[in-house]
Amino acid sequence: MLTKRIIPCLDIKDGRTVKGVNxxxxxxxxxxxxxxxxxxxxGADELVFLDISATLEGRKTMLDMVLKVAKQVNIxxxxxxxxxxxxxxxxxLKCGADKISINSSxxxxxxxxxxxxxxxxxxxxxxxxxxKLINGRWIVHLAGGSIPTExxxxxxxxxxxxxxxxxxxxxxxxxxxxxxxxxxxxxNKLSKELNIPIIASGGAGTIQHFVDAFTLGKSDAxxxxxxxxxxxxxxxxxxxxxxxxxxxxxx
Amino acid sequence: MKLVIINYxxxxxxxxxxxxxxxxxxxxxxxxxxxxxxxxxVIFPGVGQAKSAIKMLQGSGLDIIIPQLTQPVLGICxxxxxxxxxxxxxxxxxxxxxxxxxxxxxxxxxxxxIGWNSITNLKSKLFNGISENEYMYLVHSYYAENCKEAIAxxxxxxxxxxxxxxxxxxxxxxxxEKSSYAGEQLLKNFLEL
Numbered sequence: 358m359l360t361k362r363i364i365p366c367l368d369i370k371d372g373r374t375v376k377g378v379n380x381x382x383x384x385x386x387x388x389x390x391x392x393x394x395x396x397x398x399x400g401a402d403e404l405v406f407l408d409i410s411a412t413l414e415g416r417k418t419m420l421d422m423v424l425k426v427a428k429q430v431n432i433x434x435x436x437x438x439x440x441x442x443x444x445x446x447x448x449x450l451k452c453g454a455d456k457i458s459i460n461s462s463x464x465x466x467x468x469x470x471x472x473x474x475x476x477x478x479x480x481x482x483x484x485x486x487x488x489k490l491i492n493g494r495w496i497v498h499l500a501g502g503s504i505p506t507e508x509x510x511x512x513x514x515x516x517x518x519x520x521x522x523x524x525x526x527x528x529x530x531x532x533x534x535x536x537x538x539x540x541x542x543x544x545n546k547l548s549k550e551l552n553i554p555i556i557a558s559g560g561a562g563t564i565q566h567f568v569d570a571f572t573l574g575k576s577d578a579x580x581x582x583x584x585x586x587x588x589x590x591x592x593x594x595x596x597x598x599x600x601x602x603x604x605x606x607x608x
Numbered sequence: 609m610k611l612v613i614i615n616y617x618x619x620x621x622x623x624x625x626x627x628x629x630x631x632x633x634x635x636x637x638x639x640x641x642x643x644x645x646x647x648x649x650v651i652f653p654g655v656g657q658a659k660s661a662i663k664m665l666q667g668s669g670l671d672i673i674i675p676q677l678t679q680p681v682l683g684i685c686x687x688x689x690x691x692x693x694x695x696x697x698x699x700x701x702x703x704x705x706x707x708x709x710x711x712x713x714x715x716x717x718x719x720x721x722i723g724w725n726s727i728t729n730l731k732s733k734l735f736n737g738i739s740e741n742e743y744m745y746l747v748h749s750y751y752a753e754n755c756k757e758a759i760a761x762x763x764x765x766x767x768x769x770x771x772x773x774x775x776x777x778x779x780x781x782x783x784x785e786k787s788s789y790a791g792e793q794l795l796k797n798f799l800e801l
Contacts, residue, residue, distance in 0.1 A: 359725045359764055360743065397788065402724055428626045433745055433786045453622040455747075455786065478656045480720050480747045481620075523720055552715055554722050577718065607724040607743040 360605045361571050362402035362578035363592050364556065365585045367392060369438075370409050372418035390425050396585070397432045400592045402607060404430070405458070405526075405580060408438030420452050427453020435483055446473055450481065458483035458526060461499045464506060464513070467520060474521025483556070484522040486510060488543075489530040495543055502530045510543065511550060518551050525551065526580065528558040536562025536584070544574030556580055564590055564598045571604050609799065611635045612647035614674070614687075616664045621653045624684065627785035631796055641673045648679055649799065654686030658710075658750075659698030661686055675703050680801045681777050688772060688779030689750060697750050706772045706779060708755040717765040720749040725762050727770050727782070732759040734771065734778055736797050742790045744770070744782035751781065 368375050373387045408419045437458030446457050474482045487502040488495045488510040495510035514525050529540030539557045548555045554577035557570040561581035570579045584590045596606045615637040628635045665671040683691045692702045695710035713719045724743040751768040760771035772779040784791035
């Protein structure tokens with residue numbers, strides 16, 4: 358049976374992990390390769406690296422990091438952040454990334470999804486969407502959630518699927534950082550309306566939240582950052598609980 | 609031992625090369641028939657679209673060479689599917705090594721299948737030290753039907769062949785290079801065939 362995936366997400370700036378990574382048993386918690394290996398050892402099903410570098414130098418460092426991860430880590434990983442062209446994707450895949458994720462660039466130019474999926478295959482194109490519930494409507498936001506668009510989460514997700522997205526990574530801005538759980542109602546609706554896998558993101562605070570993302574939210578995968586990075590929850594504990602609830606996981 | 613990964617322009621072959629490197633084996637990337645024929649073991653990878661992959665093989669004459677190889681050959685993902693009779697993806701004829709057709713998953717399930725699924729009915733030395741129901745990482749929209757040549761099966765909407773064998777030809781639908789330690793064990797077993 359296909360299992361539900363647990364995915365730690367690492368923010369990378371100039372080739373280093375940022376945002377409160379706090380592992381006492383790592384020599385260098387800022388080193389994304391060490392962190393990635395640790396997560397792979399501890400049962401992560403996949404990894405996501407999000408490049409938040411603002412400079413060209415930083416982006417070049419990212420390619421070097423991707424190559425090092427591919428050499429040393431034996432599970433799949435996705436790279437996102439600042440990808441706007443076929444050339445960007447080609448370079449990342451050549452360095453060994455398994456999938457790439459696009460967000461703002463797809464909203465600005467939706468044809469990018471078609472171009473990438475026909476060139477590289479849907480299986481490696483993740484469309485990431487940041488959305489916020491405003492007056493009963495899930496409004497898609499640009500640029501890391503800072504700029505609202507006219508787009509509705511469900512319409513845009515369906516369009517992305519039609520254009521060749523292989524997966525949707527939905528981050529609820531209402532839930533992100535709250536540690537109050539995932540946006541299960543919206544996730545459930547997405548999962549019903551689309552026929553590609555949905556990755557839940559934003560709001561993980563307890564082990565039960567992961568259970569809910571799969572039972573109530575009907576998600577295919579759940580992504581989290583700080584709860585894992587701070588060691589508040591281990592992936593093993595999440596998976597043991599899921600297994601107890603008869604949710605299929607890889608243990 | 610000389611290990612060659614066929615490099616015909618399809619997909620992420622670096623990961624396969626790196627996985628062998630972690631096992632201490634240097635794999636050579638090549639699209640030259642003479643180099644492939646001389647290899648002790650051959651990996652036939654592939655990610656992407658079947659029709660364009662077959663065209664790339666035809667362009668270098670590899671569509672003729674590959675079915676004639678006599679050393680152990682391991683097709684991975686699309687590589688395995690291309691070794692089958694035919695595939696619904698672009699209504700493409702395969703290389704005809706495995707006597708089975710490749711179909712698209714029905715929309716009763718999410719397509720592509722992405723993630724870790726278990727392999728069962730393991731029937732080959734390729735799976736030495738790998739237990740029944742072990743999880744492997746899969747990413748695919750098309751599958752080889754269950755058949756006599758299956759050496760592993762997986763369940764996604766229906767039971768299908770997740771690994772095939774005929775004589776010196778082996779094929780796996782999953783990505784051993786991305787399947788943690790179980791995948792590494794399989795690659796090690798292939799080197800020891």
